[in-house]
Amino acid sequence: MLSDVMEDYLKAIYSLQAERGPPVSTSAIAEQMEKTPPTVTSMIGKLADRGFLEREKYKGVELTDEGEAVALEVLRHHRLLEAYLTEQLDYSWAEVHDEADALEHHISEEFERRVAEALGNPDVDPHGDPIPSVDLDPVDRAETSLLDDHEVGDRVVVSRVSDRDPAELDYLDDAGVVPGTELVVVDVAPFGMVTVRVGDDEQSLPESVARTIRVRPVAAEGDPGTAEEVNGA
Amino acid sequence: MLSDVMEDYLKAIYSLQAERGPPVSTSAIAEQMEKTPPTVTSMIGKLADRGFLEREKYKGVELTDEGEAVALEVLRHHRLLEAYLTEQLDYSWAEVHDEADALEHHISEEFERRVAEALGNPDVDPHGDPIPSVDLDPVDRAETSLLDDHEVGDRVVVSRVSDRDPAELDYLDDAGVVPGTELVVVDVAPFGMVTVRVGDDEQSLPESVARTIRVRPVAAEGDPGTAEEVNGA
DNA sequence: CTTTTCTATTAGACTAGTCTAAACCAGGTA
DNA sequence: TACCTGGTTTAGACTAGTCTAATAGAAAAG
Numbered sequence: 001m002l003s004d005v006m007e008d009y010l011k012a013i014y015s016l017q018a019e020r021g022p023p024v025s026t027s028a029i030a031e032q033m034e035k036t037p038p039t040v041t042s043m044i045g046k047l048a049d050r051g052f053l054e055r056e057k058y059k060g061v062e063l064t065d066e067g068e069a070v071a072l073e074v075l076r077h078h079r080l081l082e083a084y085l086t087e088q089l090d091y092s093w094a095e096v097h098d099e100a101d102a103l104e105h106h107i108s109e110e111f112e113r114r115v116a117e118a119l120g121n122p123d124v125d126p127h128g129d130p131i132p133s134v135d136l137d138p139v140d141r142a143e144t145s146l147l148d149d150h151e152v153g154d155r156v157v158v159s160r161v162s163d164r165d166p167a168e169l170d171y172l173d174d175a176g177v178v179p180g181t182e183l184v185v186v187d188v189a190p191f192g193m194v195t196v197r198v199g200d201d202e203q204s205l206p207e208s209v210a211r212t213i214r215v216r217p218v219a220a221e222g223d224p225g226t227a228e229e230v231n232g233a
Numbered sequence: 234m235l236s237d238v239m240e241d242y243l244k245a246i247y248s249l250q251a252e253r254g255p256p257v258s259t260s261a262i263a264e265q266m267e268k269t270p271p272t273v274t275s276m277i278g279k280l281a282d283r284g285f286l287e288r289e290k291y292k293g294v295e296l297t298d299e300g301e302a303v304a305l306e307v308l309r310h311h312r313l314l315e316a317y318l319t320e321q322l323d324y325s326w327a328e329v330h331d332e333a334d335a336l337e338h339h340i341s342e343e344f345e346r347r348v349a350e351a352l353g354n355p356d357v358d359p360h361g362d363p364i365p366s367v368d369l370d371p372v373d374r375a376e377t378s379l380l381d382d383h384e385v386g387d388r389v390v391v392s393r394v395s396d397r398d399p400a401e402l403d404y405l406d407d408a409g410v411v412p413g414t415e416l417v418v419v420d421v422a423p424f425g426m427v428t429v430r431v432g433d434d435e436q437s438l439p440e441s442v443a444r445t446i447r448v449r450p451v452a453a454e455g456d457p458g459t460a461e462e463v464n465g466a
Numbered sequence: 467c468t469t470t471t472c473t474a475t476t477a478g479a480c481t482a483g484t485c486t487a488a489a490c491c492a493g494g495t496a
Numbered sequence: 497t498a499c500c501t502g503g504t505t506t507a508g509a510c511t512a513g514t515c516t517a518a519t520a521g522a523a524a525a526g
Contacts, residue, residue: 026474026475027473270503272483
């Protein structure tokens with residue numbers, strides 16, 4: 001009933017809304033989706049007509065509960081697939097995103113169920129992103145903050161990394177920066193370059209990378225999820 | 234470069250060509266694809282322009298080597314997926330077809346490779362259909378014939394069953410008619426109803442079903458593929 | 467309060483894939 | 497040979513999704 005394309009828009013709007021809050025602008029969606037603004041205007045009109053979002057012209061959009069449910073369903077598919085590909089088919093951390101993007105719209109509820117079961121119903125994917133529950137409760141990012149927003153001396157644990165750019169993921173993987181890794185911010189240079197200590201090594205991360213890493217305070221005793229082994233001392 | 238839709242047409246044409254030989258008519262494709270004849274005319278025009286088939290107006294089409302390669306690639310995906318879903322995710326024999334149809338166009342070469350490896354590079358799927366090789370050599374149905382074409386007294390081994398109709402598959406599964414099953418034709422009634430003995434049981438199969446089952450002579454010592462256990466005495 | 471600038475929307479066109487209705491072969495029948 | 501019948505193709509329309517170019521609204525600057 002809902003095309004792949006529409007699902008992609010709802011997913012994009014969901015993540016923009018989660019990051020920067022509603023309303024979400026036409027141009028923000030256009031950038032995220034790599035489409036032109038008129039294309040987005042036309043699509044949000046259709047999505048609003050079908051009740052997936054509220055729209056105020058020239059202002060932006062906000063997902064309705066129904067729109068959010070669709071986005072969460074797609075997100076659940078995406079993250080379950082990432083987890084499955086990593087754990088059962090030996091995909092590397094960096095490879096899974098594109099494959100999951102291609103498959104997320106085409107798996108049945110049955111497939112979703114069986115994959116979740118095979119994984120023991122995990123609640124985070126390999127990047128540290130929370131997997132929406134079967135009943136699609138909104139996921140929250142609770143205690144986390146962006147690494148980019150921290151100051152020298154802060155000691156934090158990596159909660160999640162973006163799953164978008166394979167090259168970046170490979171780089172972080174090599175650097176030992178994965179969900180669960182503990183790090184200390186040792187320098188913040190002009191233009192946002194952030195240097196962190198990971199175990200005994202220091203790693204300098206461009207701002208564009210630091211902005212995609214979410215962290216939580218190091219003290220937390222909370223469940224680190226399915227985090228890989230923690231590096232360093 | 235090639236849309237899902239085009240891949241589906243090439244797959245359909247491939248299987249029609251394999252069953253009834255070239256040329257394949259517009260109406261046969263239309264029926265298989267559940268599309269109208271004008272739609273098919275328009276699509277085969279595009280496929281011919283792009284070199285995937287030879288077309289003679291008012292006569293029909295025949296796949297080029299390139300078209301056949303595409304069809305075999307899709308078929309390989311389909312059958313690997315069926316095998317994977319059955320073996321690794323506990324799908325029943327009957328459930329896999331639709332899931333594989335949905336996924337076959339969206340898996341990467343990497344996914345194909347990993348799935349094949351996880352299964353030990355099988356050469357038949359759970360229905361008994363041959364899985365095209367990685368290098369896409371044409372598959373042949375060698376020694377097989379349709380159950381429908383046999384006479385009372387013939388003793389044969391099931392080589393493959395159709396993967397199209399889940400209800401039919403469930404029925405055959407219950408009846409113990411799976412690839413590898415040995416059966417004897419005990420009656421052929423008017424209108425094509427075929428009665429076979431499977432072990433100690435007799436099963437009557439409507440012609441529509443008997444026509445989807447391929448069998449080979451019982452004597453053959455050939456490799457029975459990944460056949461399930463053989464039922465009966 | 468007016469002007470400039472930036473973003474959003476409208477207008478209109480294009481491709482892919484589909485349909486219905488009408489015209490058109492081609493082969494068999496008279 | 498002429499006709500009829502049935503499958504095939506053409507004609508034309510429609511939806512989904514996309515674009516570029518032009519217009520319009522909102523917000524910021526003067």
